[in-house]
Amino acid sequence: MTAAAPATPAALAATALHTISLLVRNKPGVLVRVALVFSRRGFNIESLVVSPAFDAEIDGYKSAPGEFSRMTITCSGDPENLEQIVKQIEKLIDVVHAVDHTGQAAIECEIALLKIKVSLKDRTEILQIAENYKAKVVDYGQNSLIARCAGESDKLDAFIALLKPYGISELVRSGKILMARGLAAT
Amino acid sequence: MSAPQPSVKTMTGGEMVIRCLEREGVEYVYGYSGGAAMPIFDALVDSKIKLVLVRHEQGATHMADGYARSSGRPGVVLVTSGPGATNCVTGLLTALMDSVPMIVLTGQTITSMLGKDAFQEADVTGITYPVVKHSYLVKNAADIPRVMKEAFHIATTGRPGPVLIDLPKDITQGPCSAPFVDQVSIPGYKIPGRADMAGVKQAAAYLSKARKPVLYVGHGAVMSGAGEAILRLAEKMGAPIVNTLLGKGACREDHPLHLGMLGMHGTAYANKAVDGCDLIMAIGARWDDRITGKLSEFCKDAIKLHIDVDRAEFSKIVKPHVSMLGDAKLVIEDLLPLVTKADTADWVKEVGAWRKAFPLKYPKKGGLRAQYVLDRLDKLGGRDCIITTDVGQHQMWAAQFCLTTKNRHWLSSGGAGTMGFGFPSAIGAAMANPGKKAWCVVGDGGFQMTLCELATAMLQKVDVKILVINNSYLGMIRQWQELFFDNRLSGADLEGNPDFVKLAEAYGMKAWRVKRTGDVDKVLKKAMEHKGPCLVEAEVVKEDNVFPMIPAGAALSGMIIEKPKTKMEKPTGST
Numbered sequence: 001m002t003a004a005a006p007a008t009p010a011a012l013a014a015t016a017l018h019t020i021s022l023l024v025r026n027k028p029g030v031l032v033r034v035a036l037v038f039s040r041r042g043f044n045i046e047s048l049v050v051s052p053a054f055d056a057e058i059d060g061y062k063s064a065p066g067e068f069s070r071m072t073i074t075c076s077g078d079p080e081n082l083e084q085i086v087k088q089i090e091k092l093i094d095v096v097h098a099v100d101h102t103g104q105a106a107i108e109c110e111i112a113l114l115k116i117k118v119s120l121k122d123r124t125e126i127l128q129i130a131e132n133y134k135a136k137v138v139d140y141g142q143n144s145l146i147a148r149c150a151g152e153s154d155k156l157d158a159f160i161a162l163l164k165p166y167g168i169s170e171l172v173r174s175g176k177i178l179m180a181r182g183l184a185a186t
Numbered sequence: 187m188s189a190p191q192p193s194v195k196t197m198t199g200g201e202m203v204i205r206c207l208e209r210e211g212v213e214y215v216y217g218y219s220g221g222a223a224m225p226i227f228d229a230l231v232d233s234k235i236k237l238v239l240v241r242h243e244q245g246a247t248h249m250a251d252g253y254a255r256s257s258g259r260p261g262v263v264l265v266t267s268g269p270g271a272t273n274c275v276t277g278l279l280t281a282l283m284d285s286v287p288m289i290v291l292t293g294q295t296i297t298s299m300l301g302k303d304a305f306q307e308a309d310v311t312g313i314t315y316p317v318v319k320h321s322y323l324v325k326n327a328a329d330i331p332r333v334m335k336e337a338f339h340i341a342t343t344g345r346p347g348p349v350l351i352d353l354p355k356d357i358t359q360g361p362c363s364a365p366f367v368d369q370v371s372i373p374g375y376k377i378p379g380r381a382d383m384a385g386v387k388q389a390a391a392y393l394s395k396a397r398k399p400v401l402y403v404g405h406g407a408v409m410s411g412a413g414e415a416i417l418r419l420a421e422k423m424g425a426p427i428v429n430t431l432l433g434k435g436a437c438r439e440d441h442p443l444h445l446g447m448l449g450m451h452g453t454a455y456a457n458k459a460v461d462g463c464d465l466i467m468a469i470g471a472r473w474d475d476r477i478t479g480k481l482s483e484f485c486k487d488a489i490k491l492h493i494d495v496d497r498a499e500f501s502k503i504v505k506p507h508v509s510m511l512g513d514a515k516l517v518i519e520d521l522l523p524l525v526t527k528a529d530t531a532d533w534v535k536e537v538g539a540w541r542k543a544f545p546l547k548y549p550k551k552g553g554l555r556a557q558y559v560l561d562r563l564d565k566l567g568g569r570d571c572i573i574t575t576d577v578g579q580h581q582m583w584a585a586q587f588c589l590t591t592k593n594r595h596w597l598s599s600g601g602a603g604t605m606g607f608g609f610p611s612a613i614g615a616a617m618a619n620p621g622k623k624a625w626c627v628v629g630d631g632g633f634q635m636t637l638c639e640l641a642t643a644m645l646q647k648v649d650v651k652i653l654v655i656n657n658s659y660l661g662m663i664r665q666w667q668e669l670f671f672d673n674r675l676s677g678a679d680l681e682g683n684p685d686f687v688k689l690a691e692a693y694g695m696k697a698w699r700v701k702r703t704g705d706v707d708k709v710l711k712k713a714m715e716h717k718g719p720c721l722v723e724a725e726v727v728k729e730d731n732v733f734p735m736i737p738a739g740a741a742l743s744g745m746i747i748e749k750p751k752t753k754m755e756k757p758t759g760s761t
Contacts, residue, residue: 023374028323029311036315058373080501087498093320093340096374 017046018082019108019178021186022071022089023053023096030094034071037088041081047074047175058096068096070186072177097185105181111150113138114163115170118145122166133159144169199327200225200358203291204233206334209366212262214238214253214617216246220266222306223293225358227264238617238646241638243270245610247277248636251286252611255597256572257618258409260287260341267293268306271313271352276604278317278348283601284405284432287346289337290318296356297325310352319347325354327362335367344377345496346409378495380520381512389467389491389508390524396465396489398533399425402448402477405432405600406470406495412515413437413593416469419518424530426537428456430471431581432600435590445537446589449477451582454544454734454747459537460485461742467491470514473503474601475738475760483741493517544734544747546586553727554703556580556655560587562706563625563653567714571623571651572597572615576608576632579661582732584627606635609652613639616648623649623714630656630683640693643719651713652721654686657728665731669749670756690721697721 024030031050038045053068075082082100089098118126126145130137135149149159153176160171180186197205203226207215216238219227230237240246243265250261265271271292281288295304311323320340322333337349393399401420407413407429413436420427420443427437428448439446445456460466466485470493471477478484481503492499492506493514500509510517548557560583568588574597575581581598590596597615599607612626633654643650664678690697696716700709700723713722736745739759 029315029321032312033315040316061371061373063373084498084502087502090374091496091498093372093375 016076016078018075018077018079018100018102019106019176020073020075020086020089020098020100021178022073022098023058024069024071025094025096026052026066026069027094030069031071033092033094034073034089037085037092038075041085043075043077043081043085045073045075047173048072049175049177051177072175074176099180099185101178101180101186104184106186107179107181108152108176109150109178110153110156110176111148111174112156112160113170113172114147114149114160114168116145116147116163117143117167117169119143126163126166129159129162135159196361196363198225198229198358199330199353199360199362200229202327202330202362202364203334203353203358204229204235206331206366207235207262208233210334210338211259215262215264216240216249216253216614217264218243218246218266218270220270220293220306222267222295222355223264223270223291223353223358225355226291226293226353237264238642240610240642242636243273244276244606245636245639245642247274247288247290248280248604248607248610249614249617249639249642250288250290251277251281251607252574252597252614253618254281254286254288254614255284255611256594256615258594259618260289260338261614263288263290265290265292266306267295267310268308270306271310272308275314275317276602276606278314278350280599280602280604280607281348282317282319284599285346285409286348287341288348289341290348290350292350292352293358294323294352294354297354298356300354311350314350317348318350321350321352323352323354324357327357327360328364330357330362331364331367332370336370336372339370340372340375344375378497378512379516381493381510381517383520385508385510386517386520387524389510390521392465392489392491392508393423393467393521394526394528396423396425396528397530398462398464399423399528399530400459400463400466401425401427402460402466402468402471403427403429403433403436404469404471405430406493407433407436407514408470408593410470410495410514411593412469412518415515415518415522417441419522419525422522423525423528424534426459426534428452428460430474430477430600431585431598433471434585434596435593438591439589440591443534445541447585449474450479450736450738451586451732451734453546453586454745455537455540457734457736457742457745458540458544462536463488465489465491467493468506469493469518470495472499478503479736479744479759480739480741483743548730554701554706554724555730556657556724556726557583557587558703559653559655559700559706559710559724559726560584560627562710563627564588566707566710568625571595571625572612572619574598574608574612574615574624574626576626576628577603577605578629578632579657579665579730579732580627580629580655582662583655588627605632608632609650610636610639610642612650612652613643613646613648616650617646623651625651625653627653627655629661630654630658630680630686631660633686634683637689640690640695644693644695647718649717650719651716652690652719653713654721654723655726656683656686656723657726657730658683659728661730662732664729668729668731669754670737672753686721686723695719695721697723699723699725701725
């Protein structure tokens with residue numbers, strides 16, 4: 001690595017990255033309402049994952065299947081503003097709760113798919129790197145391969161940085177998901 | 187064999203909407219019809235709910251707002267899709283910023299045409315997301331009873347606010363056989379009541395120790411009806427009270443411990459008290475920039491306590507030593523027995539001296555003064571009336587000279603500063619309070635933004651007295667340009683104003699013009715005695731300024747009591 005290498009957006013964001021998880025009603029417009037809280041304050045959302053929530057009982061309310069969703073939002077910005085953002089999100093009627101997990105012990109996970117243009121001579125080296133990172137090669141072409149790597153976001157950053165010199169032609173990351181440790185609520 | 191039963195007629199969605207409004211106890215719907223809303227308007231024909239046909243949708247929202255602010259009951263608006271709905275955006279912002287419970291029903295194109303640029307179609311939920319407490323787009327008639335119940339619950343509880351319901355025409359025209367809903371269940375929606383006692387005890391300890399306390403009272407105290415409790419606390423502690431523009435009326439302003447309004451155009455003694463206090467407790471107030479001025483200088487060394495029903499207000503602007511989440515009245519009642527009488531005698535004396543040394547004043551010569559007219563209105567029975575204002579110089583003068591002694595008797599657009607609010611909100615307030623007069627104090631600028639509602643006022647025969655403070659300028663703009671922009675007037679001169687007396691008469695409304703100081707009492711008395719709506723145009727001195735003034739972004743100590751001799755820096759604070 002040379003010192004002059006430009007920082008990737010992900011690397012920049014990593015300097016002050018926050019992860020907020022929300023339990024929301026699975027209704028049209030929820031995403032817009034949440035996104036507006038960020039955009040009104042000039043905050044950029046780095047990644048956002050929305051998925052169905054487990055049909056749990058919430059404060060005595062028995063939910064129907066598919067009634068609630070999980071959102072995991074990663075963003076950067078100064079912590080004081082972020083505290084306001086979390087409170088304002090929590091005020092939204094369709095949001096059941098919002099938790100800022102920054103600095104908390106939590107299980108994090110992200111998946112990346114990388115498409116690499118690969119010549120015959122580089123193939124072995126790439127496969128070795130992939131094996132070291134427990135990445136799986138999921139597509140094997142004549143001049144390309146697709147590697148799938150899962151783990152903490154830092155690990156994916158490192159994996160991507162190592163493969164960059166070989167020529168990554170496409171990169172898709174899932175965005176971070178997270179779960180609080182123990183019985184703490186996510 | 188018995189005769190065949192007559193078939194039970196299934197309700198339409200529109201009828202269900204109206205039945206739900208009836209079940210909520212709605213008296214009036216402020217509305218303007220249009221294609222997409224016709225099934226709902228049709229259902230109104232058979233209802234005991236009275237439709238108030240306005241002349242512009244913005245007027246409907248401010249009428250509903252005035253109805254709600256003055257009564258505590260939610261105001262209801264019914265408009266059509268597209269432009270009908272977008273004309274409500276200003277009213278929604280006004281209500282949201284000042285936490286006013288309101289239900290806005292908007293017609294919408296049929297569901298199959300949503301998003302296809304149908305006639306008078308607009309993405310109304312999308313346009314209004316930032317200006318509502320919550321909103322619904324109803325795509326299934328069976329949801330109507332639940333949505334209506336939830337909407338009223340959300341609008342009126344916790345920190346109140348406007349809720350919008352977008353109703354596609356096929357939903358309101360089609361059948362709705364769903365049962366009424368009486369219970370709401372909204373997971374995650376919590377309504378604060380009593381505050382956590384640990385915080386209350388901590389706050390009580392601070393209050394008991396304070397030597398120079400100030401109670402800073404906002405709109406939350408008005409809505410909670412906390413005034414009596416606050417007065418008892420103030421008397422027990424020996425603590426002066428100040429209120430925000432919207433907090434007027436929570437505690438009677440003629441009380442010896444009351445210093446009137448604080449902030450940018452507040453009384454000098456209120457601001458000196460806040461600047462010199464060792465403890466300030468916000469009661470349903472949100473440390474607005476009109477109040478704090480330069481934040482880093484605001485009550486720098488004072489203990490700050492904050493009571494609010496909205497958790498997000500804590501540390502938004504000011505980080506309090508103690509925050510108490512709850513209903514203002516309940517929190518004060520919990521504080522009362524815990525607070526012991528502090529030694530504040532010297533402080534009360536000091537504040538009293540400021541009151542004597544820096545009274546509100548204005549030039550008595552040079553023509554008719556708005557301040558004089560408003561002072562006389564106050565003395566001639568204004569305090570028994572509801573007073574609404576528009577936005578600008580007249581609003582600040584009214585806040586200064588018309589003391590408010592009854593809760594929910596002062597209505598003004600604070601957060602949004604919406605010109606055009608004053609007149610329609612007075613119509614709503616008068617309708618919510620039969621037997622009460624509503625005086626609306628408006629400028630010549632703001633009045634013209636919603637004066638089409640003169641027709642509505644006449645039609646409804648409301649007891650609204652319009653007092654147009656006419657200086658033929660946007661006076662506050664002119665004042666700033668004079669003080670901060672070398673008197674380079676730009677967009678401040680309202681040349682082309684109509685003859686307001688003739689204008690009122692064109693609507694069949696009684697009207698008087700007053701130009702001379704000596705005629706003010708006579709005309710105000712006539713208007714006061716007149717049954718039904720009337721208008722008084724006061725032609726006042728064109729170039730007058732509101733003082734005291736704390737330039738935006740300046741510290742409270744930077745307050746000016748009269749026009750400075752030297753040129754002033756352009757203000758750096760928000761607007």
